Amino acid sequence: xxxxKMIKNTELSTNIDPNNITQYFTDKGFVLIxxxxxxxxxxxxxxxxxDIRRRLLVAPSPDGKEYCLRPDFTLPLVLERIKSNKLDTMxxxxxxxxxxxxxxxxxxxxxxxxxxxGIEDFGSKDSLGTDxxxxxxxxxVLDEVNFRDYKLLxxxxxxxxxxxxxxxxxxxxxxxxxxxxxxxxNDIISNLNNNSHVVINADKSILSKIKNxxxxxxxxxxxxxxxxxxxxxxxxxxxxxxxxxxxxxxxEIIDNQEIDKKIPSMLSEFLSITCPASLALENLTSFxxxxxxxxxxxxxSLDRRFxxxxxxxxxxxxxxxxxxxxxxxEYYTGLIFEIRSNTIEDLGPIAIGGRYDNFFTDLxxxxxxxxxxxxxxxxxxxxAGGNYV
Amino acid sequence: xxxxxIIGIPNKGRLQEKxxxxxxxxxxxxxRNHGDREYxxxxxxxxxxxxxxxxxxxxxxxxxxxxxDIGITGLDLIYENIYQADKHVKCLAKLDYGFADVVVAIPxxxxxxxxxxxxxxxxxxxxxxxxxxxxxxxxxxxxSREFFSKKGFADYLLVESLGATEGSPAYGSAEAIIDIxxxxxxxxxxxxxxxVDGTILKSESCxxxxxxxxxxxxKKKYLEELFGKISMQINIDKDSQKDFLENxx
Numbered sequence: 001x002x003x004x005k006m007i008k009n010t011e012l013s014t015n016i017d018p019n020n021i022t023q024y025f026t027d028k029g030f031v032l033i034x035x036x037x038x039x040x041x042x043x044x045x046x047x048x049x050x051d052i053r054r055r056l057l058v059a060p061s062p063d064g065k066e067y068c069l070r071p072d073f074t075l076p077l078v079l080e081r082i083k084s085n086k087l088d089t090m091x092x093x094x095x096x097x098x099x100x101x102x103x104x105x106x107x108x109x110x111x112x113x114x115x116x117x118g119i120e121d122f123g124s125k126d127s128l129g130t131d132x133x134x135x136x137x138x139x140x141v142l143d144e145v146n147f148r149d150y151k152l153l154x155x156x157x158x159x160x161x162x163x164x165x166x167x168x169x170x171x172x173x174x175x176x177x178x179x180x181x182x183x184x185x186n187d188i189i190s191n192l193n194n195n196s197h198v199v200i201n202a203d204k205s206i207l208s209k210i211k212n213x214x215x216x217x218x219x220x221x222x223x224x225x226x227x228x229x230x231x232x233x234x235x236x237x238x239x240x241x242x243x244x245x246x247x248x249x250x251x252e253i254i255d256n257q258e259i260d261k262k263i264p265s266m267l268s269e270f271l272s273i274t275c276p277a278s279l280a281l282e283n284l285t286s287f288x289x290x291x292x293x294x295x296x297x298x299x300x301s302l303d304r305r306f307x308x309x310x311x312x313x314x315x316x317x318x319x320x321x322x323x324x325x326x327x328x329x330e331y332y333t334g335l336i337f338e339i340r341s342n343t344i345e346d347l348g349p350i351a352i353g354g355r356y357d358n359f360f361t362d363l364x365x366x367x368x369x370x371x372x373x374x375x376x377x378x379x380x381x382x383x384a385g386g387n388y389v
Numbered sequence: 390x391x392x393x394x395i396i397g398i399p400n401k402g403r404l405q406e407k408x409x410x411x412x413x414x415x416x417x418x419x420x421r422n423h424g425d426r427e428y429x430x431x432x433x434x435x436x437x438x439x440x441x442x443x444x445x446x447x448x449x450x451x452x453x454x455x456x457x458d459i460g461i462t463g464l465d466l467i468y469e470n471i472y473q474a475d476k477h478v479k480c481l482a483k484l485d486y487g488f489a490d491v492v493v494a495i496p497x498x499x500x501x502x503x504x505x506x507x508x509x510x511x512x513x514x515x516x517x518x519x520x521x522x523x524x525x526x527x528x529x530x531x532x533s534r535e536f537f538s539k540k541g542f543a544d545y546l547l548v549e550s551l552g553a554t555e556g557s558p559a560y561g562s563a564e565a566i567i568d569i570x571x572x573x574x575x576x577x578x579x580x581x582x583x584x585v586d587g588t589i590l591k592s593e594s595c596x597x598x599x600x601x602x603x604x605x606x607x608k609k610k611y612l613e614e615l616f617g618k619i620s621m622q623i624n625i626d627k628d629s630q631k632d633f634l635e636n637x638x
Contacts, residue, residue: 045546046516046520056537072466118629172510175517176509176513178513179509183543227500229498232497232498234496234497234498234558234579234581235496235498236495236496236565237497237515237558237561238498238499238511239565240498243498243499243500246514250501306547319491362520
């Protein structure tokens, strides 16, 4: 395959022994588990996005269903917990291979399999305690293998969700913002300003007749009759009522254009906040003030985490607050962190962790199970730390 | 290995008929010794060209594999079946038939959806409400994915369809489709409409040469001879032809 440097798992440097990492966690009471290697491809696509499907290793079963090799450990682990109805507290460590074809940006591997060692802390109601404990454990285990050439990036997606809650705009527009956030699109301003989502050019006649928003049922009858719903049979799994409601919402977006103009620049300003953790409190407070947002609770919660972390151990290369952290991964709900190489800039995150309190219910759990996890990408760790003495 | 040129020709239907006519007008009659069912033939009027009859899809795949040297098939199949197609086959002439657009089509009843961005809006709502993604049935999974990824649309699940794709939204195996259309009448009959920016590819039948075939000195000569004979009927892109022949290993 390509000319890129590929780290073989046999090339372990003496100071980074994956067994030491796993051992560290089992000593701390984490239970070593081997989640299912093969899982239904549809579940992955439904919860991780179609884009990842290109990178999945998929195979059909004789009954026509598609299965894939696990692209990470969290999904199969949570699925198993739900299936066996084990929804109590539990701390797991896993060590094994996950499978994704590498992107063109990946510099630490060319093969689809990559080794991950990680932990999951399920069901604890002490959110501050588990956040800090997962962070501490991650830092400690890097000490354990003598890897120190990193910086820690911290963010908290709940700040973003709180801003979204406080924005005064239509539900459709908020949905759109959420999507752009998850997609990691840098072009949030132009995407949000792009009003072509309110095309309806062909049907201006209908829109002009929807005058009185209050008289909803009259509007619905009108739209239904103009669209000829009584003569149509195919609704593509959607309720005609929803179609009409959505149609009316689009009309509202047109009416709200003036208000919405400020939103993209505000979000861009927020997402561009990257600063030493010591300045995060100040920057976020002034951001909230200038847009008249109430982020007190989120800022305070973040600040507590920073303080505890700093008391525990000040980091050599510091902690960076990055507001945009955690985009692209829909299931994160709170604190999120990344360990990045201090020297190899193009290297993806060496470890990613965070809180995902809604994942269990999204995957069908009858009760909410708070969860925090962290995963170390061994190929990246070896690449970043291979020469470290 | 045979030192002849192998050309892949559609094995049935209107595409075959049109292709036969095109060569016929150039004075090259395609002949089969054992009747219509034979999958192997010759061209009367030129030596050193063997004809094989394959489905348009097979033609795209054999061009990629290099088992045939040239072939006539649709652009849609080339882009669907060959990863990074431009590296493996070259289109030397558009043949002015077999026109079809690969389009994204949705139910006519979706009056709130006219463009990809609208589709994105409702796909997100659909997923939030149903805890599953909007399904799109298609015979073109590869070009569909590439198209949506370029458009930044991700909230969908492709369902592979083998035929009668247009019926999927009606019987509930998918919510929308991606398929070829030429007049739009099949879409309309199934209560479907296209998105204003949902044309993925404007396809037509083309003459392709395989970069991956084994091009001997003789075969290059035969190719030029063949192109000389058909150039009155088929508008071969001379620059591409020159480029192609010069860059062969």
